[in-house]
Amino acid sequence: MTADTLVYDIGNSRYINLTDRCTLRCQFCPKHNGSTQVHDYQLKLSKRPMAEVIIPLLENPAQYKEVVFCGFGEPTLNLKTLLSVAHYVKAHGGNVRVNTDGLGNRLHKRNILPELAACVDRLSISLNAQNEDVYNTHCKPQLPNAYQELLDFIKLAPHYIKHVTITAIEGLPGVDTAACEKIAKQAGVHFKKRFLDQVG
Ligand code: SF4
Numbered sequence: 001m002t003a004d005t006l007v008y009d010i011g012n013s014r015y016i017n018l019t020d021r022c023t024l025r026c027q028f029c030p031k032h033n034g035s036t037q038v039h040d041y042q043l044k045l046s047k048r049p050m051a052e053v054i055i056p057l058l059e060n061p062a063q064y065k066e067v068v069f070c071g072f073g074e075p076t077l078n079l080k081t082l083l084s085v086a087h088y089v090k091a092h093g094g095n096v097r098v099n100t101d102g103l104g105n106r107l108h109k110r111n112i113l114p115e116l117a118a119c120v121d122r123l124s125i126s127l128n129a130q131n132e133d134v135y136n137t138h139c140k141p142q143l144p145n146a147y148q149e150l151l152d153f154i155k156l157a158p159h160y161i162k163h164v165t166i167t168a169i170e171g172l173p174g175v176d177t178a179a180c181e182k183i184a185k186q187a188g189v190h191f192k193k194r195f196l197d198q199v200g
Pocket of ligand 1: 021022023024025026028029030031071072073074101126
């Protein structure tokens with residue numbers, strides 16, 4: 001059996017693979033298209049890693065442009081490890097970004113933004129669609145009311161974290177990225193258009 005890929009590098013940033021679990025079933029996700037690979041990295045995990053296993057793999061966190069929590073699943077599903085590692089990175093001069101599906105408050109049944117704000121510089125939230133129908137078509141949420149929960153999280157996030165960006169993928173059927181950008185403007189956050197098969 002090959003060892004789990006817990007960290008991987010894209011450009012000058014180090015990425016952390018905290019979990020391969022997720023409550024969405026995005027049709028564009030590599031793992032729902034029969035692949036366990038992103039770039040050259042195999043990201044399927046045999047178990048969810050603890051902070052003690054990740055921290056030694058970070059060497060000097062200040063050497064990276066960013067330390068990014070973005071793996072093969074939703075990082076806030078492994079919140080305890082995320083927070084411990086992010087605090088370590090901040091304490092050692094690094095920058096932290098979390099890429100999330102924005103359903104962390106729904107999952108944990110509490111507002112996790114104050115905890116994230118204490119150790120996260122940038123939050124990137126996948127909006128993916130301008131309305132619930134298109135979202136449900138592409139993301140197939142396993143939790144009820146996911147789209148509304150996501151919108152609520154997007155509105156709340158800039159009250160806690162200064163740099164918040166929401167994203168949508170250009171070219172998916174029915175996705176109107178201009179309308180997604182409008183949602184970003186209304187929430188007072190940045191917008192980034194993504195492209196299929198581009199991770200970062
Ligand atoms: S949120 Fe990310 S990890 Fe989860 S299914 Fe969608 S693309 Fe895959």
